[in-house]
Amino acid sequence: MDHAGEYDEYTLTAELYDHVIPYRDRPDVAFFVEAAQKSGSPVLEIGCGTGRILIPTARAGIDIVGLDLSERMLAVCQEQLLKTPQEVQNRVQLVQSDMREFKFPQRFKLVTAPFRPFQHLTTVGDQLSCLKCIHRHLVPEGTLILDLFNPSLPALTNQNVGDELGDEPEFVMPDGRRVLRRYRTVERDYFNQINYVELIYYVTTSNGDTERLVHAFPMRYLFRFEVEHLLARTGFEVEAIYADFDKSPYGSKYPGELIVVSRKVGD
């Protein structure tokens, strides 16, 4: 697939990503590293972004391919990777590609999509195309881990559309810029299960100038049984569903996460 000239929604904000407090502190790294150690190499991470999970996985001795559509996110990942020992770099391959249609010569023991890349696919056609592609790239009985949010019904029906919200504290970039992050739901499409959201970054430089950067994107939410049906349609058997990265079972808290571990059936 040729991505030249494609719109990169992370152009303005990729460099901020690793410093955003809830991303930096997200308690999922050990979960994915452990899954990779259990399956063994090679692993494919779909939507690897800046390498938040990919780099610790490679540091743990796993060969991993990171696929992402965003040139900017991959550039940040590459920059981070260059700070690691050569042996870690040697375990990593970064590829700019679309998760709906990709092709690698090798097959993987584990495919992961940490922190919701799969929710960037807004149609059932795209979801099926991605899952079929993953299926083709897994070894027999290989594992797929989809990491989704569990839709909160109260949050979906609140009246906050259009309002800028958030209470995260400011964070500071290594170059001293101060960043305040807020978010906004611009529109809710209940029929197609899509929230159109904006992440808004107020970036203040040392001379006091503030810039407002907006990362706008659609986010498709999926319900538990819908995911199970999609997986069944594409040749996967669900093995476990977790509400959190501590492996507490789905349903033990609300809304919790929707972390679905499934196994490839057939070849």
Ligand SMILES: C[S@@+](CC[C@H](N)C(=O)[O-])C[C@H]1O[C@@H](n2cnc3c(N)ncnc32)[C@H](O)[C@@H]1O
């Ligand atoms: C929230 S980030 C997650 C990054 C990383 N997995 C992590 O855990 O920090 C979602 C990533 O999905 C990527 N993405 C979105 N749509 C994609 C597509 N169609 N194909 C490949 N990657 C995509 C974005 O570029 C972004 O890097």
